[in-house]
Each structure stands twice: as C-alpha cells, then as structure tokens.
Amino acid sequence: MSAPINRRGWLQAGLASAGALALGACDKITNSKQGVAFLQSAEGLTRRAQRLLVDRKALAREFSHADISSDFRPNGSIDPQDPDYLTLKKTGFADYHLTIDGLVERPLSLSLADLRAQAARTQITRHDCVEGWSSIAKWTGARLGPLIDQAGLKPQARYIVFHCYDTLDGPMDGKGRYYESIDLIDAYHPQTILAYAMNDAALPVAHGAPLRLRVERQLGYKQAKYIRRIEAVADYAHLHQGGGGFWEDRGYEWYAGI
Amino acid sequence: MAKPKKVLVYRHAAVTRATHWINVLALTFLLMSGLNIFGAHPALYWGQKAVFAQPWVLIGAEPKGDAMVGFTQIGTAKFNTTGVLGYSGKVGEREPVAFPAWATVPSYRDLADSRHWHFFFAWLFVINGLTYWLVGLARGHIVKDLAPTRADLKPKNVWHEIVTHAKLRFPKGEEARHYNVLQKGAYLAVIAVLLPLMVVTGLCMSPGMDAFAPWVVDFFGGRQSARTIHFITAFSLIGFVLLHLFMVVASGTWNNIRSMITGRYAIVPDKSGETA
Known part of the structure; x- marks a missing residue:
C-alpha cells in the first residue's frame, strides 16, 4: 500500500527540485552580464518597432479637467536635501537659473521668468509609472524644441541630457544624483516641455520644483524632476555609469516607451 | 475478444507542434515574470x-x-x-x-529584471503566434480543423459533447480523427481571443503605443482597465491550461503527448457495420 504514496512522494520531490533548479537557473541568467544583455536585446527591437510604427509627432492622449487625479503620487525624490537645492528653495527659487550647454552654438542661462516667457504648452496627460499605476495632471511649461533651437544644436548632438539637483541613492557625493536622457525625436516632440506649473499652480517640490521634464510617450522615470542643467551630447556613455539615466544605470531600459 | 488494432494517424503538422511548445515556453516565462512585475504595484x-x-x-x-x-x-x-x-x-x-518566489522570474522581487524577461518572451510569443496564424490560414488548418461546422453547432451535438465530456467518454474511431465542437471552441477561444487579448492589453500599457492608437486604450476603458484585463486574461489562460492538462491525462496522456511531439496519434478504426 505504501508504494503509490512513495511513488507520489518521489514524483513530488522530483518536480519540486526540477522547479527549484529551473528557477535557480533563471536567477543565474538574470545575474550574469551576458544573460541580461541577451534578454535586453528585446529593448532595441521594441524601440525600433515603436519608432517605425508611431509617427514622430503623434501626440500622447490628452484628457479633460474632470480626469485630473486628486491623488497624483509623487515618486522617487520628493524632498531633496542636497545643499544647492536647499539654498534655492529658501528663496522660492528666485535665484534659479537653467543652464543649456554642451554641444550647442550658444549656451543659455535662463531664469524662471525667462522660461515663462518662452513658447509654452499646456497639456492634461497621463503619467504612467513603470510600477504599473497611472495618474493624470495638467502641466504647463516651455517647449523644449524651440529652446534647444535657440541654443543651436551642433551637428554632432544626438541626445539631450537632464542633470538634476536631487540625490536619490546613497550619500550626496554625486554618484546617486538623478539624471536622464532622451533622443532628438522626443526632444522635438510638441508635447515635450519643461514644466514649471502643475494643475495651474507653481510646480510643487514633491513633483520636481522648480522645473521638470514631461516627455509624454515614455514612462515616469524619464520625467526628470529638479532640473539643473540641460546638456546636448553625442553620446551618454561617459556620464555616471553609462546607462543614460539614474534608473537605466540600475538596470531599467533606456527606451521607456513600454 | 482480440485486442483492437490501433493505427497511427498524422494529427499535428510540424508548424503546429513547434509553435505549441514555443508557446508553452514563452507563456511560462511571461506569466512568471509578469507576476514579478505585478509585485511592484x-x-x-x-x-x-x-x-x-x-x-x-x-x-x-x-x-x-x-x-x-x-x-x-x-x-x-x-x-x-x-x-x-x-x-x-x-x-x-x-x-x-x-506572489511567492517559486511563482516568479526572477525568484526575488526585481522590476527591472522581470521586465527584461517579460519583453524578451513577449517578442518570442508574438513572432510565434503570428507564424502559427499565417501558416494556419495559408494551409487551411484553422478553417479546416478548428472552425466549427454547421453540424458541430447543432444544439443536439453540442449537448451530446457536453454530456460525453462530463462522463470523460472520448470519441473513438473515425470521430477521433477530428476535433469535437468543445475542443474547437476552446482552442479558438485561446488562439483568437485570449492570446491576442494578452498582446493588445499589454500594448495598451505602453505609453509609446498609446500615442499610436489611443482609441484601443479607450476601447478597454483606459490604461488601468487594460492592466486589469491583462491580469484577468492571464488567469483565464491558467484556467485553460489546467483544464487542457486534465483532458490530456483523461483522454490518454502518452498518445496526446506523442501526437504533439511526433505528430502521430493512435486511433482504433471503426469496423465495418459498427458505429462508434
């Protein structure tokens, strides 16, 4: 009578260990450089497919006032303690200046008043976090395209990098400083703005005061907050760990359209 | 009584067999990495x-x-x-x-890595699915073998199939050469509804694709609804797989598995004068 039970016991044990082995193998692949590189080959495919399919100027969906979230979740840094930022915050960002430099003909330094005087756009859009949730808000800001045209991109420029004030990881030694980068297709997209207002009020600190990026066809981690400097570059490999962004350096996809 | 003689019939084409097993692999990884992704929120x-x-x-x-x-x-x-x-x-x-470690890939909670697994196998899944559909339509497999006939859909026949399935009595002889109406319905629901729904609701979560076809997102009631339907559909597929495995075992484990590996399925042909 005990034979079938034993057999079943063996079968169960066998299946469980086969499962554990398979899972262990998956973890090993995940933790190996080649394994991740192989899996991440899908990212290039996704980016090319979306770039091919989606018109360069196709707009992200815009919503009505009634759709605006009352519980828009601030994520990542929500109250930066970096000394430079605290100094600016003390005076209500009156001394804030945005630098636009790198591979440009005419580097710019713009105060918030200067930024408000630029070609502006207001849009009610949905913010899609990589975690899976979405919140809707109204954003007003200066369009990035005309701004980088004022600075005049040099022909070698291929990416726009956003250097931020906030440290999201570790001590404030610059290594955990937030940054992001986008390509020129997204930089010139009509909905790509440097937002200084959210829901008709000045951008709150939790959401990136005084200036944050909105690049509406990408996930939330691309929407850099607390922007300090915008740099035009030919390549981002020399910046930080070379991934092109804070979360990209920590394993996330550079192309965050999915 | 002499043991009835079995004959091996060619049941599954090579493309069907290959795409079936690639689908098993892709869906397993998609599910397990998906459960890890879900853990982020x-x-x-x-x-x-x-x-x-x-x-x-x-x-x-x-x-x-x-x-x-x-x-x-x-x-x-x-x-x-x-x-x-x-x-x-x-x-x-x-x-x-x-979700517990044994159900996720990787086994520890990691959104970045589980997304790499998910999108890698999503591409494999889509390419595999398109191959199946294109070949299936071109060769007539889907119309010939899966589309229910008028006779299949007669209420009397549908009821007959439900009753015999409930009793776990499966077709023999000539009848076993073809899918019955419940099989056709289940397989079509999977290949034409559930699996495409996984792809479409998955893409509805992509802010890039939303700019391409916002009306598809609206059709599902919004991005969060699409995420919910993605989840419900995934669990419907788990339900299908459990039922499918049960039927495989109940109607002859090795015969079924062999037919999906070598293509050959054993049936006992009817003798003249007898009906199955």
Whole structure:
C-alpha cells in the first residue's frame, strides 16, 4: 500500500527540485552580464518597432479637467536635501537659473521668468509609472524644441541630457544624483516641455520644483524632476555609469516607451 | 475478444507542434515574470488612472498582533493569504511580496529584471503566434480543423459533447480523427481571443503605443482597465491550461503527448457495420 504514496512522494520531490533548479537557473541568467544583455536585446527591437510604427509627432492622449487625479503620487525624490537645492528653495527659487550647454552654438542661462516667457504648452496627460499605476495632471511649461533651437544644436548632438539637483541613492557625493536622457525625436516632440506649473499652480517640490521634464510617450522615470542643467551630447556613455539615466544605470531600459 | 488494432494517424503538422511548445515556453516565462512585475504595484484598478484608495484587487502585508499576515482583497472581501499571497517565503524568513518566489522570474522581487524577461518572451510569443496564424490560414488548418461546422453547432451535438465530456467518454474511431465542437471552441477561444487579448492589453500599457492608437486604450476603458484585463486574461489562460492538462491525462496522456511531439496519434478504426 505504501508504494503509490512513495511513488507520489518521489514524483513530488522530483518536480519540486526540477522547479527549484529551473528557477535557480533563471536567477543565474538574470545575474550574469551576458544573460541580461541577451534578454535586453528585446529593448532595441521594441524601440525600433515603436519608432517605425508611431509617427514622430503623434501626440500622447490628452484628457479633460474632470480626469485630473486628486491623488497624483509623487515618486522617487520628493524632498531633496542636497545643499544647492536647499539654498534655492529658501528663496522660492528666485535665484534659479537653467543652464543649456554642451554641444550647442550658444549656451543659455535662463531664469524662471525667462522660461515663462518662452513658447509654452499646456497639456492634461497621463503619467504612467513603470510600477504599473497611472495618474493624470495638467502641466504647463516651455517647449523644449524651440529652446534647444535657440541654443543651436551642433551637428554632432544626438541626445539631450537632464542633470538634476536631487540625490536619490546613497550619500550626496554625486554618484546617486538623478539624471536622464532622451533622443532628438522626443526632444522635438510638441508635447515635450519643461514644466514649471502643475494643475495651474507653481510646480510643487514633491513633483520636481522648480522645473521638470514631461516627455509624454515614455514612462515616469524619464520625467526628470529638479532640473539643473540641460546638456546636448553625442553620446551618454561617459556620464555616471553609462546607462543614460539614474534608473537605466540600475538596470531599467533606456527606451521607456513600454 | 482480440485486442483492437490501433493505427497511427498524422494529427499535428510540424508548424503546429513547434509553435505549441514555443508557446508553452514563452507563456511560462511571461506569466512568471509578469507576476514579478505585478509585485511592484500589487493593486488593480478600472479606468484610465489609479485611484489609490480604491483598488478592486489589492495584495499586501500588514501587522496583526506580533505577526505579519499576507492579505488579498477583492472588492470588499478580504482574505488571509499568508504564505502564498502578500507575505511568503520560508517560515522565519518570510517577506512582503505579492506572489511567492517559486511563482516568479526572477525568484526575488526585481522590476527591472522581470521586465527584461517579460519583453524578451513577449517578442518570442508574438513572432510565434503570428507564424502559427499565417501558416494556419495559408494551409487551411484553422478553417479546416478548428472552425466549427454547421453540424458541430447543432444544439443536439453540442449537448451530446457536453454530456460525453462530463462522463470523460472520448470519441473513438473515425470521430477521433477530428476535433469535437468543445475542443474547437476552446482552442479558438485561446488562439483568437485570449492570446491576442494578452498582446493588445499589454500594448495598451505602453505609453509609446498609446500615442499610436489611443482609441484601443479607450476601447478597454483606459490604461488601468487594460492592466486589469491583462491580469484577468492571464488567469483565464491558467484556467485553460489546467483544464487542457486534465483532458490530456483523461483522454490518454502518452498518445496526446506523442501526437504533439511526433505528430502521430493512435486511433482504433471503426469496423465495418459498427458505429462508434
């Protein structure tokens, strides 16, 4: 009578260990450089497919006032303690200046008043976090395209990098400083703005005061907050760990359209 | 009585067999990496946006006395799911995680890595599915073998199939050469509805694709609804797989498995004058 039970016991044990082995193998692949590189080959495919399919100027969906979230979740840094930022915050960002430099003909330094005087756009859009949730808000800001045209991109420029004030990881030694980068297709997209207002009020600190990026066809981690400097570059490999962004350096996809 | 003589009939074309097993592989990884991704925000909503205070599904962990308990909330009902959902792991080393380590890829909670697995196998899944559909339509497999005939759909026949299936009595002889109406219905629902729905609702979560076809997102009721439907469809597929495996075992494990590997399926042909 005990034979079938034993057999079943063996079968169960066998299946469980086969499962554990398979899972262990998956973890090993995940933790190996080649394994991740192989899996991440899908990212290039996704980016090319979306770039091919989606018109360069196709707009992200815009919503009505009634759709605006009352519980828009601030994520990542929500109250930066970096000394430079605290100094600016003390005076209500009156001394804030945005630098636009790198591979440009005419580097710019713009105060918030200067930024408000630029070609502006207001849009009610949905913010899609990589975690899976979405919140809707109204954003007003200066369009990035005309701004980088004022600075005049040099022909070698291929990416726009956003250097931020906030440290999201570790001590404030610059290594955990937030940054992001986008390509020129997204930089010139009509909905790509440097937002200084959210829901008709000045951008709150939790959401990136005084200036944050909105690049509406990408996930939330691309929407850099607390922007300090915008740099035009030919390549981002020399910046930080070379991934092109804070979360990209920590394993996330550079192309965050999915 | 002499043992009836079996004959091997050619049941599954090479493309069907190959795409079937690639699909098994891709769906397994998609499900397990998907459950890991879900762990980054283990809540589901309806509509375009999340109303954080009103998820219709929520998996989490909370302290209860001295201990932590895992819970799963569906609508207003709340269940203690410690050890499986919300709070799991070896006793003593349990941690708050939506789905347990044995069900996810990678086994530890990691959104970046699980996304790499998910999108890699998503591409494999889509290419495999398109291959199946294109070849299936070109060669007539889908129309010839899967589309129900007029006779199949007669209520009397449908009822007959339901009754015989419930009794686990399966067609023999000539009848076994073809799929019956319940098989056709189940397979078509999977290949024409559930699997495409996984792809479309998955793409509805992509902010890039939303700019391409916002009306598709609207059709599902918004991005968060699409995420919810992605989840429900995934669990419908688990339901199908469980039923499918049960039927495979009940109607002859090795015969079925062989037919999906070599293509050959054993049937016992009818003798003249006899009906199955």
